[in-house]
Amino acid sequence: xxxxxxxxxxxxxxxxxxxxxxxxxxxxxxxxxxxxxxxxxxxxxxxxxxxxxxxxxxxxxxxxxxxxxxxxxxxxxxxxxxxxxxxxxxxxxxxxxxxxxxxxxxxxxxxxxxxxxxxxxxxxxxxxxxxxxxxxxxxxxxxxxxxxxxxxxxxxxxxxxxxxxxxxxxxxxxxxxxxxxxxxxxxxxxxxxxxxxxxxxxxxxxxxxxxxxxxxxxxxxxxxxxxxxxxxxxxxxxxxxxxxxxxxxxxxxxxxxxxxxxxxxxxxxxxxxxxxxxxxxxxxxxxxxxxxxxxxxxxxxxxxxxxxxxxxxxxxxxxxxxxxxxxxxxxxxxxxxxxxxxxxxxxxxxxxxxxxxxxxxxxxxxxxxxxxxxxxxxxxxxxxxxxxxxxxxxxxxxxxxxxxxxxxxxxxxxxxxxxxxxxxxxxxxxxxxxxxxxxxxxxxxxxxxxxxxxxxxxxxxxxxxxxxxxxxxxxxxxxxxxxxxxxxxxxxxxxxxxxxxxxxxxxxxxxxxxxxxxxxxxxxxxxxxxxxxxxxxxxxxxxxxxxxxxxxxxxxxxxxxxxxxxxxxxxxxxxxxxxxxxxxx
Numbered sequence: 197x198x199x200x201x202x203x204x205x206x207x208x209x210x211x212x213x214x215x216x217x218x219x220x221x222x223x224x225x226x227x228x229x230x231x232x233x234x235x236x237x238x239x240x241x242x243x244x245x246x247x248x249x250x251x252x253x254x255x256x257x258x259x260x261x262x263x264x265x266x267x268x269x270x271x272x273x274x275x276x277x278x279x280x281x282x283x284x285x286x287x288x289x290x291x292x293x294x295x296x297x298x299x300x301x302x303x304x305x306x307x308x309x310x311x312x313x314x315x316x317x318x319x320x321x322x323x324x325x326x327x328x329x330x331x332x333x334x335x336x337x338x339x340x341x342x343x344x345x346x347x348x349x350x351x352x353x354x355x356x357x358x359x360x361x362x363x364x365x366x367x368x369x370x371x372x373x374x375x376x377x378x379x380x381x382x383x384x385x386x387x388x389x390x391x392x393x394x395x396x397x398x399x400x401x402x403x404x405x406x407x408x409x410x411x412x413x414x415x416x417x418x419x420x421x422x423x424x425x426x427x428x429x430x431x432x433x434x435x436x437x438x439x440x441x442x443x444x445x446x447x448x449x450x451x452x453x454x455x456x457x458x459x460x461x462x463x464x465x466x467x468x469x470x471x472x473x474x475x476x477x478x479x480x481x482x483x484x485x486x487x488x489x490x491x492x493x494x495x496x497x498x499x500x501x502x503x504x505x506x507x508x509x510x511x512x513x514x515x516x517x518x519x520x521x522x523x524x525x526x527x528x529x530x531x532x533x534x535x536x537x538x539x540x541x542x543x544x545x546x547x548x549x550x551x552x553x554x555x556x557x558x559x560x561x562x563x564x565x566x567x568x569x570x571x572x573x574x575x576x577x578x579x580x581x582x583x584x585x586x587x588x589x590x591x592x593x594x595x596x597x598x599x600x601x602x603x604x605x606x607x608x609x610x611x612x613x614x615x616x617x618x619x620x621x622x623x624x625x626x627x628x629x630x631x632x633x634x635x636x637x638x639x640x641x642x643x644x645x646x647x648x649x650x651x652x653x654x655x656x657x658x659x660x661x662x663x664x665x666x667x668x669x670x671x672x673x674x675x676x677x678x679x680x681x682x683x684x685x686x687x688x689x690x691x692x693x694x695x696x697x698x699x700x701x702x703x704x705x706x707x708x709x710x711x712x713x714x715x716x717x718x719x720x721x722x723x724x725x726x727x728x729x730x731x732x733x734x735x736x737x738x739x740x741x742x743x744x745x746x747x748x749x750x751x752x753x754x755x756x757x758x759x760x761x762x763x764x765x766x767x768x769x770x771x772x773x774x775x776x777x778x779x780x781x
Contacts (some may be wrong), residue, residue, distance in 0.1 A: 315421040579599075632669050
């Protein structure tokens, strides 16, 4: 019989009546958790990066009613500028005025919602007064640029020459493409230290590790203002907001979640309002530079914007495929899975902009083979089933040539034969030698290896036929001429690369020499200053010694004198001694 003691425990089952059981806060292993934000547009994945939907439109606060707007528009120009400078801009950048909401609320903290409403108020003024008045004459754009790019557009992504976390100067090379005159960059940098607003000099809420000294509230407010401008849908806004795409992408790496969300929304809005003609000269170069950032969030967002660009400007994107595909392909092997996934999506999106009807059905297989080299032959089989009828241009070749070059390096000779057949069919429809010239060094040497090294005669014949077709497409008379041209081009490329490396080394040597001279000059100045200080200390010591000697001499004289320091007799105490005094003279 079981015994019952004081340590015996009993479990009582309680039957739940009605309703569903409440879910605990602990997720079971293997369960997925989807978290919706207040707006229902956010979703958190396992990687930790949020994929957000379209943000709601920003609504104004003080200028939401027509009466308040009419009241503001009826003010004189000086009062309008004063109110924008001292009220709307500080509120947008996170500074709340004392007694702004009445005596009952002497000071209210700035929130993302309040900054968004102030940004919408400024955008409303831009709509009614014009961008030149508000952005330039009122100095609003200069304040926003000081918050996002205090060192100018050339220092974005840490690429200013000798400045930032990762110096390189990439943005400075493409800065001339943007209409920097509309951004008032020089005035913004020159007046950075003269602003009445304390945007710099505080480390609270800043990304100090990334070299950011501007508070997070100010950067978020500036990004919200860019988004509010884009939501106006005015073409006159484009020259002012599109050059700020680099700053919006750079802020995607912020340590503040609200700043990252505002930066992502601003980049989406900027790309959506951009003219398709700005894609090849401004947007794509900025996205390429963002892909060299050390921050993985910046890379992922840049790849997402590339997908957006491919949807908004497919013809311009298709023309740039020879430059886009190598750049995006290098991101597929990134160590961050978020970047890898975004790169795969972006590569498929940009490749689908190609309008060749023969190759388009095989593009998904080709893109899959790029990220998974083991499936290269499957993509080649898809191309084998393709009948080339349309003209093959440079964008089509940029999609096919990397896979065909990899297929020619396969161990199986049969697979090499399939690649040779595709190359021959493709080369017969090339529209111009200039289109295929960049890919000649990629295919001609490999085809020549197949012709010389494969032991099966029929495969060598197919490879020779493909090589002859490709040589003809390149505009050369024979294979040897093509190889010679490729070797000359390769030698020229190596020479240019060597010259570039020598120039970089020379620049580094000059910079080191300047730094060494500067340090030597500082050491010399320090030695001179120390020597001067030593002489001054010596003179001060000598003066002090002289003063001490004078005091000692004076004391000795006073001891020998019958008169005190006050001039009185030390015997009788009078200035004129009596006749009876011992010291009377």
